[in-house]
Amino acid sequence: MPQPVMPRSWRVETKPHKFCPGCGHGLVLKALGEVIDELDIQDRTVFGCDIGCSLLSWDFFNVDTVQTHHGRTTPVITGIKRANPDLLAIAYMGDGGGYAIGSQHLVNAASRNENIMVLLANNTVYAMTGGQMAPTTMPGQKTETSPYGRDPKPTGYPMLGPEMVAAITQEGAYVARGTIANLRQLKGYIKKALQNQMAGRGFSFVEALSSCPTNWRTNAEETWKFVESDMVQHFRVGEIKNPETEKKAV
């Protein structure tokens, strides 16, 4: 039987990977792996992963990898890039890591227009710790800590990360939101983000709408519906800032 083709930049001996069946992290990292191959940057890429399920990618790629404390991947990757400007520096994290505990790092790296890429998987929950409410949990969504559904009145509305980053960055930043439901498009955004860093223009941020069937407690059909139909009601997919085209969707 023909085997699925893995990106060259993947570390074959660590596959099958450690994510749960149906997890979106593997798809986001497949898109990233294919982009690393296409841009031929495997030898000069450094990949940082957060605490959270993203940490399960600590041995995912055949590229230099660092695994950081929760929420601290952005400053660690910033430091590596500043010390080694020729490297392509990628910080990978979940929505808890990027928008809760690490939000100050995201905001300040974006404001300083650091020449790094942040890739964030938004699965609307704190997955690794058992599915608690996250800044991205949607109104009415039931989680371990919002058993009756998230009520925006006391807890606020879901954080719109790419829109926030777009609002606080100057010229040179690239910002987009993709989804695992459209992997080709997501891959295109990741590619443009890395090309933006290669051109030295500055901060690049891609949020990927992702799945967590384990904590959502959804079967395959429900999982896909949640990603494809429910999440996009709150999180608009598309390119928000692109210095090449000056295209603005916000």
Ligand SMILES: Cc1ncc(C[n+]2csc(CCOP(=O)(O)OP(=O)(O)O)c2C)c(N)n1
């Ligand atoms: C400083 C610190 N605070 C809290 C934790 C506990 N913790 C581990 S993973 C996590 C949440 C992860 O959620 P997210 O970043 O959205 O990633 P996901 O697991 O959903 O991919 C938390 C709160 C920790 N490890 N370190």
Ligand code: SF4
């Ligand atoms: S708990 Fe959720 S996010 Fe974590 S590996 Fe499993 S499906 Fe993926």
